[in-house]
Amino acid sequence: MTVRISPVQLARRITLGLSLVGLIVLTILHQRMQGIPSIDALDPFGGLETLLKYIAGGEFIKKIEPGNIVLLGAIVALGFLLSRFYCGWFCAFGALQGVFGWLGKKIFRRRFEVPARLDAVLRWVKYPLLAAIVYFTWRTGELVIRPYDPLAAFGHLSAGFSEVWAEFAVGLVILVAVLLLSMLHERAFCKYLCPLGAVNAILGRVPFFRIKRDKPTCISCSKCDRVCPMNVEVSTAATVDSAECISCMECVTACPTKKETLKTTLGGKAVKLGVVAALGLAIYLGAAVVGQAAGMLRFTAKSLGEQAAAGALKVEDIKGSSTWTMVAEAFGIELERLYREAGVDASKVPPDSMIKDTGKLAGIEGFEADTVRFAVARILGVPYAGEGGESAAAPVPTASVPQANPASAAPAGGGTGTLSVPAGFALEGTMTVNEVAKALSAPASAVLAKLGLPADTPRDTPLRDLKDAYGFTMTDLKERIQK
Ligand code: SF4
Ligand code: SF4
Known part of the structure; x- marks a missing residue:
């Protein structure tokens, strides 16, 4: 059976795939070549930490580059305009969880759910975690999240197990746990633990981008609920305004009515899905191009x-x-x-x-x-x-x-x-x-x-x-x- 994929979802899979492959290639090259920045220099969350240190003490964190702040700026702009678009379209760690989620579906042929009450409590964990990181970064001026960061552990795997274990033992354990969990429950880290997801969720409270459901044309098939990687209940909402929505548009492209039952809106006005996707891509990629041209975002360094x-x-x-x-x-x-x-x-x-x-x-x-x-x-x-x-x-x-x-x-x-x-x-x-x-x-x-x-x-x-x-x-x- 041929599975048809909408152009928007194809574009999303390509950007996620490129983010993940790009990250893997850069981290491998970093271990082997002079002048390739480490994963620390590409992590937008590092931008937040280094900004905090700068505000507190007038100095940036040393492992962090101006490029982190460029990426953080793009994510903040995306967060205000399109909620957690970064999570759904660009995050390499989200893509990695997606790969393991896909594997899990192939192996188990079903989706495991976390009991609703437990799920509701766990979804709040990322906020105090973000507050703790902000507080300790402010106090210490260090990349406090680094030893526990599963993405940092992933980005150093090519250095060899003993080196990763020595520097990121906790991060490595979290990485393995998250990827195994992702096989049973999609994007578990994004839902429960990601501090950057928490930042985007807070920014996404500005109600600029929303998905609206047209009740008269909805046939209550619940397909939108089943495809949502973040377990948002779309089929009963008039407006999807969940802080968990990662703007992936899976629900919109999966809706079978062909009557625009699920509409994407910007500032309350219906806007074509392709326009929303193009806007998100333009903001993030545009920031990357401008950052590169200004010499702030770099993928190689002078020797x-x-x-x-x-x-x-x-x-x-x-x-x-x-x-x-x-x-x-x-x-x-x-x-x-x-x-x-x-x-x-x-x-x-x-x-x-x-x-x-x-x-x-x-x-x-x-x-x-x-x-x-x-x-x-x-x-x-x-x-x-x-x-x-x-x-x-x-x-x-x-x-x-x-x-x-x-x-x-x-x-x-x-x-x-x-x-x-x-x-x-x-x-x-x-x-x-x-x-x-x-x-x-x-x-x-x-x-x-x-x-x-x-x-x-x-x-x-x-x-x-x-x-x-x-x-x-x-x-x-x-x-x-x-x-
Ligand atoms: S509600 Fe729709 S756009 Fe939001 S995460 Fe779920 S599937 Fe994606
Ligand atoms: S997929 Fe479309 S028709 Fe089906 S429940 Fe969701 S909004 Fe309604």
């Missing part, structure tokens, strides 16, 4: 070398996908000195390996690109406050980049650099090396050197758990850190 040539290279431009050679060449630093300053054994980490693979190659637990940024900043003598820091590094003009001076090189195992320990700093056995480094705004390698521990000491293990293996007492360490 470190190109930034150096343009005289705009900064320490924070070093990414996990940068290689050791690229960093050394772009900043004009001797490769050997860079390894030493970062406390990394050069014999274990080839120069063309990416910074983010260093921990695995050198057996250094919790090694982060920030260690390399600190090392570069120390060598160059420029300020750098760390990934979560409040101040940005000063630009490093290539012409003035000092060359490494072997005579002043730090000892193997990482130099202490600018590590200064305030009097009264309390070193606790429950702290990890990375936590101490964060508390002191210093690289982990400098902390290890100060504590007299070898460079390959695990950096995410509480110090008290390392005592026996490394032969120290907490009293020793407390003395060493204050020396």
Whole structure:
């Protein structure tokens, strides 16, 4: 049997498919190539978080790009005009749930319903969740949702299971649970948990776009109810004004009467379905094109070398996908000195390996690109406050980049650099090396050197758990850190 699909639904499936495939391709390339932005830079919800941080502290979140704000702006415009159109037409995670929903229908050949009362309660969960994210982002200035974000976990799958598990264990568990649940109950995450869906649902309260049902021509077949992925009851409503409606128009295109029983309206006036779809596509794609033209939305970035040539290279431009050679060449630093300053054994980490693979190659637990940024900043003598820091590094003009001076090189195992320990700093056995480094705004390698521990000491293990293996007492360490 041939299933005919309306042009509007074909367009919707194409945009959703492109969003999902585009996201997968970009995240795979990000793991393998220099200059491809991470999923953090493409997540519109990151735009909301970074805006909050900017309002609270005058600074954007570092993993976030101006492009996130462009996408967020488009979604807000869509939210006001067409309610949750983004959810129904562009969201890659919605598309992924759709794929699993389709699989579930093929396997189980039926649709499972959540009991109405439970469903009604669960649909409210996304709002306090949104409020909590807004509150904690405001307080901390961090991407608080990141470790729990199933989309972020999905976007890092190509890095390998162990890496995703180490960084996104909770997000990965939520991802698997949501996708399995989607096989039984369509778009479960959109209905119950999505904070961006909550934002759109709130914006969609502005009654500009609505679907209206013409009672006299309705034959009460309930087909509209059956096709609705969000379980909105269309067949009895005069106007569909549910905050759950994702403007997918499935109900409209499925209605069998051919008498425009379900009409799409804008500002109370009936408007052709194709016009509504074209308006939604134009707003989102238009914002993407304008953002790209204005240089705010990017899918590739200048390499470190190109930034150096343009005289705009900064320490924070070093990414996990940068290689050791690229960093050394772009900043004009001797490769050997860079390894030493970062406390990394050069014999274990080839120069063309990416910074983010260093921990695995050198057996250094919790090694982060920030260690390399600190090392570069120390060598160059420029300020750098760390990934979560409040101040940005000063630009490093290539012409003035000092060359490494072997005579002043730090000892193997990482130099202490600018590590200064305030009097009264309390070193606790429950702290990890990375936590101490964060508390002191210093690289982990400098902390290890100060504590007299070898460079390959695990950096995410509480110090008290390392005592026996490394032969120290907490009293020793407390003395060493204050020396
Ligand atoms: S009510 Fe209609 S447009 Fe809204 S989500 Fe359900 S099927 Fe889609
Ligand atoms: S699909 Fe159309 S005719 Fe059938 S119940 Fe819904 S609005 Fe009425």
